[in-house]
Amino acid sequence: MNIDEKIKAKSVDPASREMLQVAADQNIETVWERLEKQQPQCGFGELGLCCRICAMGPCRIDPFGEGAQKGACGAGADTIIARNLIRMIAGGAAAHSDHGRRPALLLKDVASGKNKNYELVDVEKLKAVAARLGIACKGRKKTAIAADIADIALNDFGKQDEETLAFVKAYAPVKRLARWQKIATDLSAATEKTIGILPRGIDREIVDIMHRTHFGVDHDPLSLIAQGVRASIGDGWGGSLIATEIQDILFGTPKIREATANLGVLSKDQVNIVVHGHEPILSEKIVEIASSKVMEKLARKHGAQGINVVGMCCTGNEVLMRHGIPIAGNELQQELAIITGAVELMSVDVQCIFPALAELCKCYHTHFVATSDQAGFPGATHIQFEETEADQCAKKIVTMAIENYDNRNHDRVYIPEITNSAMVGFSVEAILDALGGTPEPLLDAIKSGAIKGVVGIVGCNNPKVTHDFYHIELAKALIAKDILVIGTGCWAIAAAKAGLMQTETAKDAGPGLRAVCEALKIPPCLHMGSCVDCSRMLVLAGALADALGVDIDDLPLVGSAPEWLTEKAVSIGTFFVASGVPVHLWPMPPIAGGDQVMEILTKTAGEVFGGYFFVEEDPLKAADEMEKIINKKRQALGI
């Protein structure tokens, strides 16, 4: 297929390029064209200098000094930027944590027997989580243990006392917990104002942000950002971690397995169902029901060769990690999957779902099915998902997809014949398994310098960056420097599509990393899951720190969100920084208009938490900077 040069600038992914050409030929609009129509975008917004919090506004601060330097209430640039920034953190932490609430509630219902649609699949994980939380297991029924875990998790969401979250106390490394306490004490002493860092309630810290950023409350950039940090810790070590751990109990802890990625996983002669969004509770059921004999038979009755469930974004990552369900693509491919004309049904739950899909699906035979009470899509078919009737709901969705196979216009189908294989499923447990049960071999490799350090890459695609370009180039540059790359979310899908998650890719790594990968038979880029599974990276970092008797910020670790877009990414970046990991970002977040906020995030945070933000547009320069940081940490460790 001949691809226009303009399309090549949009994505480096060959399957996406083909679909973008098809879209252009059919005159179908995608996110790239819509973003183009948004140009020029507002400079005040880009710099974070616009405040819409009260009805005296919108107020804007003139970055060129000529116009207003204060909002109507007197808030300066840094107050406005800090308020806007932590509201982004609140949004991101809320999305992750509310995701975590659902499995916690489900666990409680499964434990009590109220919900018979799900089971406690991973008893080993159940016991491991219980042990972390100090719940007795001996001689107790697994349902009783599960009920205790659910109670502690749900209590962490809604408790009103001043105690730190139980999950944070149970999972964060000892030294980091003490550090956070000390930071709060020091900041309070220095400012003579109580400043908290350790989260008290997952929901409470988010509500606290909405309160203190309300008109006329907190105006001090430092105090505001500290609360942002607190809510982000409640996300990373709280809500996200609860999501990961309980989903593992309910659906199984991911194990290393082979899978395929990219749009070519869509089938020419099977019923294609795409599960898109973030939560695995329904998609698990869709996978289960679709693989039943009854449904297979029904599909054949409708002339299809079977049923092909594939994933998109993080719902996709969840079923990819646990069942090896093929993944069709990452965020910027959601429309492209529909444009193949081969999708009978796309089922969506929450987060990162373009509302444009509803209208797009009308150009094809595709059913666009929304399922969450929290997510309505004008133009979609809404099939309300209730956990207590999960089987019925999944059956309805799968049947609807099968029946829609009759309507597929085979002449209009174009599926790019592009896929790549990937080794996925690197939960912390799976990584330790691969290492022979302890983190020692990894630590030894880091100590010897075979692996210089570890970079965790996360998050999003953003059409402001050539799709997948930064994800892939950064990862390639890092592994060549003997830096192990781990990651989640849309990065992980990009890496899988690019073949970076194959054991053979070890040949592109530096000699040290290559030898380690070949010895352990693992790829140099590890898929650790969905975006809530960033908690797996925290847990891994914590395990390494505790094993060495150091704090996380002593370790040669760096984080990156190189094509970030969502508020969730802001929360993730902040909890990495709070946990002691320097974090690279691209594109520039909306903070550049405030010197004090920039200073706090790029410098002060480093002095206080050991983690800080830095921004770099060029992947190779970013990789160099990461290597520099890693070498500095190695030097300080004396390795």
Place this chain on the structure above:
Amino acid sequence: MKELLIRPELCLGCRSCELACAVEHSRGKTLLSAIRENPLPQYRVHVVTDGRGFLPLQCRNCEDAPCLTACLTGALHRDARGVVTCTTELCVGCWMCIMVCPFGIITQKHEERRISKCDRCPDREEPACVNACPVGALIYAEIDDQARLQRQQVLAGLRTL
């Protein structure tokens, strides 16, 4: 010759033209670098409001420009494009042009006793302010073309002028 025209009824007062103008007259030419320059770059288009509407106003390049007549040193002159331009080195900061400008669009340069005014972006095909306007309140077009378009719009009943 193309002229810089204003459709004030379309202006939402977002001030994107002001920012784009400052960026175009900065050294780094990007928003992120421009806001950190010293001295800060200066915009030469101003969004004026009376509380009822907005007017994004910049040099109108008058034919019989009072500023040209008033300039004692010849700093202000009409360049090959027909644009009233200032040779900064010749400006002595007498403010005569500011006093006579009927639109008040000439201002003082930051921290200098010299003037700052619209140069209609000599390095660009389309002035930065026009390019930055999200709603088409600023137009760069041949007068005849624009007048024809507006006549058509009257006919089509799309606008009441």
